[in-house]
Amino acid sequence: xxxxxxxxxxxxxxxxxxxxxxxxxxxxxxxxxxxxxxxxxxxxxxxxxxxxxxxxxxxxxxxxxxxxxxxxxxxxxxxxxxxxxxxxxxxxxxxxxxxxxxxxxxxxxxxxxxxxxxxxxxxxxxxxxxxxxxxxxxxxxxxxxxxxxxxxxxxxxxxxxxxxxxxxxxxxxxxxxxxxxxxxxxxxxxxxxxxxxxxxxxxxxx
Amino acid sequence: xxxxxxxxxxxxxxxxxxxxxxxxxxxxxxxxxxxxxxxxxxxxxxxxxxxxxxxxxxxxxxxxxxxxxxxxxxxxxxxxxxxxxxxxxxxxxxxxxxxxxxxxxxxxxxxxxxxxxxxxxxxxxxxxxxxxxxxxxxxxxxxxxxxxxxxxxxxxxxxxxxxxxxxxxxxxxxxxxxxxxxxxxxxxxxxxxxxxxxxxxxxxxxxxxxxxxxxxxxxxxxxxxxxxxxxxxxxxxxxxxxxxxxxxxxxxxxxxxxxxxxxxxxxxxxxxxxxxxxxxxxxxxxxxxxxxxxxxxxxxxxxxxxxxxxxxxxxxxxxxxxxxxxxxxxxxxxxxxxxxxxxxxxxxxxxxxxxxxxxxxxxxxxxxxxxxxxxxxxxxxxxxxxxxxxxxxxxxxxxxxxxxxxxxxxxxxxxxxxxxxxxxxxxxxxxxxxxxxxxxxxxx
Numbered sequence: 001x002x003x004x005x006x007x008x009x010x011x012x013x014x015x016x017x018x019x020x021x022x023x024x025x026x027x028x029x030x031x032x033x034x035x036x037x038x039x040x041x042x043x044x045x046x047x048x049x050x051x052x053x054x055x056x057x058x059x060x061x062x063x064x065x066x067x068x069x070x071x072x073x074x075x076x077x078x079x080x081x082x083x084x085x086x087x088x089x090x091x092x093x094x095x096x097x098x099x100x101x102x103x104x105x106x107x108x109x110x111x112x113x114x115x116x117x118x119x120x121x122x123x124x125x126x127x128x129x130x131x132x133x134x135x136x137x138x139x140x141x142x143x144x145x146x147x148x149x150x151x152x153x154x155x156x157x158x159x160x161x162x163x164x165x166x167x168x169x170x171x172x173x174x175x176x177x178x179x180x181x182x183x184x185x186x187x188x189x190x191x192x193x194x195x196x197x198x199x200x201x202x203x204x205x206x
Numbered sequence: 207x208x209x210x211x212x213x214x215x216x217x218x219x220x221x222x223x224x225x226x227x228x229x230x231x232x233x234x235x236x237x238x239x240x241x242x243x244x245x246x247x248x249x250x251x252x253x254x255x256x257x258x259x260x261x262x263x264x265x266x267x268x269x270x271x272x273x274x275x276x277x278x279x280x281x282x283x284x285x286x287x288x289x290x291x292x293x294x295x296x297x298x299x300x301x302x303x304x305x306x307x308x309x310x311x312x313x314x315x316x317x318x319x320x321x322x323x324x325x326x327x328x329x330x331x332x333x334x335x336x337x338x339x340x341x342x343x344x345x346x347x348x349x350x351x352x353x354x355x356x357x358x359x360x361x362x363x364x365x366x367x368x369x370x371x372x373x374x375x376x377x378x379x380x381x382x383x384x385x386x387x388x389x390x391x392x393x394x395x396x397x398x399x400x401x402x403x404x405x406x407x408x409x410x411x412x413x414x415x416x417x418x419x420x421x422x423x424x425x426x427x428x429x430x431x432x433x434x435x436x437x438x439x440x441x442x443x444x445x446x447x448x449x450x451x452x453x454x455x456x457x458x459x460x461x462x463x464x465x466x467x468x469x470x471x472x473x474x475x476x477x478x479x480x481x482x483x484x485x486x487x488x489x490x491x492x493x494x495x496x497x498x499x500x501x502x503x504x505x506x507x508x509x510x511x512x513x514x515x516x517x518x519x520x521x522x523x524x525x526x527x528x529x530x531x532x533x534x535x536x537x538x539x540x541x542x543x544x545x546x547x548x549x550x551x552x553x554x555x556x557x558x559x560x561x562x563x564x565x566x567x568x569x570x571x572x573x574x575x576x577x578x579x580x581x582x583x584x585x586x587x588x589x590x591x592x593x594x595x596x597x598x599x600x601x602x603x604x605x606x607x608x609x610x611x612x613x614x615x616x617x618x619x620x621x622x623x624x625x626x627x628x629x630x631x632x633x634x635x636x637x638x639x640x641x642x643x644x645x646x647x648x649x650x
Contacts, residue, residue, distance in 0.1 A: 065446055067446070069455075070454070070457070071457065071458070072455035072458075074245045074445065076245075076438075076439050076443065077442070079435065190307055190308050190434065191307050191308060191424050191431060193296060194303065
């Protein structure tokens with residue numbers, strides 16, 4: 001029987017304020033949706049165990065915590081991402097137009113070792129609004145943009161109604177895993193500053 | 207921006223970011239701004255392009271140094287005491303979840319023209335040439351006294367009131383020679399000058415205990431830990447904490463101008479023609495230059511190298527203390543080195559810093575004793591900057607200005623300033639008695 005290796009994969013979610021990034025995370029991880037919009041407060045990163053073939057791994061999904069609102073994400077947020085999710089609102093042309101900026105910002109800040117092949121996934125969210133009548137970005141237009149940027153996988157979702165969210169994140173997880181495997185990162189031995197464990201006797205006199 | 211906040215924080219230095227995080231967690235509405243397009247202010251870590259821009263103007267870094275993003279060069283190099291106040295704050299706020307740490311390989315001291323390891327265990331202590339055999343025996347008795355000393359247990363005091371007995375008097379009781387005193391005061395208690403000798407011994411004993419406890423914490427080669435990707439991670443981690451609890455972040459805001467009413471009380475901050483109102487302002491000295499005074503200067507050299515510092519047992523991360531008396535100066539000088547093993551440089555590269563409280567206007571000459579210990583360097587940069595402390599009365603103007611970072615090798619004074627400011631701002635005291643013994647070393 002093949003051994004099960006546990007892997008931690010970092011996924012970051014980018015996009016304009018208000019497109020539903022936090023709701024997508026919550027729908028995927030917690031199966032919850034809140035109608036009350038507030039620019040993100042209290043969202044951090046969420047983790048979810050995912051099994052793919054014989055592999056068990058932990059997806060660590062990072063929200064922007066609202067710091068994207070005034071373009072104030074730090075380089076630490078981007079570092080080590082295995083997959084980057086770009087989210088726009090199908091009812092907001094501006095949020096779609098800004099995908100290009102978000103993608104370029106990611107490539108600058110994260111500096112992946114293979115920028116041409118770094119895995120992105122694009123999500124067009126809020127397809128439920130007004131039964132689709134207030135939609136301004138056509139699926140065709142979005143798919144064309146994704147194709148032009150190296151065939152980025154594309155999903156249309158409703159975080160509110162849970163449409164296509166699972167499918168989108170399955171793709172994200174698969175791509176993150178593929179990316180995480182290919183990276184040969186230098187992984188120094190780190191110490192754990194915060195976790196509880198058995199107390200150690202302190203008996204040293206320098 | 208035209209909105210109302212409880213507190214506006216200016217500058218994303220480590221102190222300001224810790225305060226922003228603490229205040230947001232407390233439920234205050236916080237706006238945090240910085241004129242730069244990166245986090246960290248004076249305590250940031252720069253990539254290679256940013257480093258060149260700051261020190262070499264329009265020059266470009268040479269390609270052979272590797273990718274710019276692989277560099278994270280601290281502008282305020284310090285190590286973290288493993289049992290110190292900053293670790294307590296990190297645990298108290300749970301900000302450790304955003305960070306990874308690695309032990310620092312070694313701590314060394316310059317003595318009589320040579321670099322010596324500060325012993326990390328009994329075996330190293332016995333072999334160390336820093337003391338003769340009989341002196342070691344006397345020092346051991348002193349160390350046992352310090353180890354057993356408990357402020358609240360008079361039986362451990364051996365009849366001495368350390369709030370009155372000076373350090374010099376305490377050490378004299380154990381018959382230690384001047385060389386040993388120098389070693390204890392500078393390499394263990396981490397004093398940067400000799401004023402401690404005439405002051406009550408309690409502070410020095412506490413510092414020695416902190417050193418010993420930090421050394422025991424992860425049982426590495428030194429009492430220090432240091433974050434992967436450099437110290438610039440720390441302000442970003444606390445900023446994220448603030449954002450998660452509702453703090454609003456605006457980088458790249460030029461000319462943050464603090465506005466006052468006719469009574470001199472702060473009312474808001476204006477940037478790019480918009481004004482945000484607030485009850486209080488927290489900032490680093492550069493945002494309110496009229497409310498601070500100069501208290502000193504720090505001289506620093508930053509070097510990129512392709513080898514560890516000689517005589518440090520090939521340590522990839524290391525501190526060397528050069529006590530003032532060894533150099534004939536008023537203050538100690540510090541060497542600090544980290545490398546690709548902490549992800550602050552590409553494979554094979556090391557970043558070294560030489561720092562001291564400046565006594566001249568010539569950093570290149572003044573820092574020479576430290577630079578000479580580095581060996582060959584690929585590139586070197588020099589910096590000298592003023593240190594400030596606030597002179598305003600926060601109860602009158604509601605402005606809370608942090609003190610500049612000093613040249614010390616660790617963050618204890620930094621956190622003390624933060625905790626004092628927090629109490630001034632909120633009227634509350636943070637309980638940092640985190641159970642550190644429950645948080646221990648674990649190789650991941």
